[in-house]
Amino acid sequence: AQTVTQSQPEMSVQEAETVTLSCTYDTSENNYYLFWYKQPPSRQMILVIRQEAYKQQNATENRFSVNFQKAAKSFSLKISDSQLGDTAMYFCAFIYNNNDMRFGAGTRLTVKP
Amino acid sequence: GAGVSQSPSNKVTEKGKDVELRCDPISGHTALYWYRQSLGQGLEFLIYFQGNSAPDKSGLPSDRFSAERTGGSVSTLTIQRTQQEDSAVYLCASSLGTGWIGELFFGEGSRLTVL
Numbered sequence: 164a165q166t167v168t169q170s171q172p173e174m175s176v177q178e179a180e181t182v183t184l185s186c187t188y189d190t191s192e193n194n195y196y197l198f199w200y201k202q203p204p205s206r207q208m209i210l211v212i213r214q215e216a217y218k219q220q221n222a223t224e225n226r227f228s229v230n231f232q233k234a235a236k237s238f239s240l241k242i243s244d245s246q247l248g249d250t251a252m253y254f255c256a257f258i259y260n261n262n263d264m265r266f267g268a269g270t271r272l273t274v275k276p
Numbered sequence: 277g278a279g280v281s282q283s284p285s286n287k288v289t290e291k292g293k294d295v296e297l298r299c300d301p302i303s304g305h306t307a308l309y310w311y312r313q314s315l316g317q318g319l320e321f322l323i324y325f326q327g328n329s330a331p332d333k334s335g336l337p338s339d340r341f342s343a344e345r346t347g348g349s350v351s352t353l354t355i356q357r358t359q360q361e362d363s364a365v366y367l368c369a370s371s372l373g374t375g376w377i378g379e380l381f382f383g384e385g386s387r388l389t390v391l
Contacts, residue, residue, distance in 0.1 A: 169318075198379070206365060208382035254318065256380075263332055264309065264369075264380055268318035 167257050169267035176245045177275050183230075184240045184270045186255030192216075195259035197231065197238045202269075203251040211253070214238065245274045278302075280383035282368050288389045289358055297353045297386045301370030308351050309369045309380060310343060319367065325351060326373055358390045 166189045176182035188197070199211040214222045214231050222229050226246075230239045242249055252271050258264040281300040289295050301308050310322040321335040325345045336342070340358075345351040355362055365387045369380040 200382075206367075206385045208367065208369070208380075210379050213379060258380075263321070263324055265321060266311070266319040271316075 167255050167265055167267040169255055169270050171270045172268070173271045173273070175273040175275055176242075178247060179244055181241060181243045182245055182272065184242075184253050184255075184272065186238045186240070186267055188236050188238065188255070188257050190236070190257065190259065192259045195257060197229075198256040198258070198264075199227070199229070199238075199240045200254045200256060200266075201249075201251045202254065203248075208254070212240065242272075247274050247276060250274045280368055280370050280381050282366075282383035282386050284386055285384065286387045286389075288391065290391050291360060292357055294354065294356045295358055295388060297355075297366050297368075297388070299351045299353070299368030299370075299383060301349065301351070301368070302381055303349075304372070305370035305381070306348060306373030307371045308345060309371075310351070310353050311367045311369070312337075313365045313367055313385070315364070322353070322366075355388075358388075360390050363388055363390045 168187045195216045197214045201209045201211050212222050212224045212227050214229050221231050226243045228241045250273050252269045254269045255267040256264050283298045306327055308325040311319040312322055313319050323330055323343050324332045327348045328345050340356045343353045365385040367385045369382045371380045
């Protein structure tokens, strides 16, 4: 079975600082995709960043970057220059060839002014 | 439509009643997913459709839950004889599906409250 674990239920960061959210996963598959989704209070899930497992280079999207360690099955999200609008629930997710996407329990991030 | 549309946005019902939740995916998306999110919790997988068939129904919590998809488009999630523990936000998502692995596009969810 594929599982996704987020061990940090809640985190906080001061505005303009950097924060890292952790995610580990368990799979026997070799080709898969990993995602970070953001869910603000509006409930709409928004894709933050994605990583293909066959790519060694870590994905980056503006202030968001990942540290993908395939051997360790770790996929952490780094948010640089945190903004108040980054306050949300963040979910790590995993999908492989059957299109079955599974999510972690989420990390509630609060950015403090 | 431009995005995944879910209705109703909010539903309050009495224990024991049946409810239907509707999801209209992005046009052309063949894969459709239902998840349940209890207050402040993560996403619990319920069911996944590829076209009109459901390869994986393993997440449906009980036989009171059922889902169907017709015409490879709209899906309905039906909960019979609702219980208070069914109260949650039900999220629907769609993706391009077969031969493509990637981003799911989510609707805004249907919040169900069972009194």
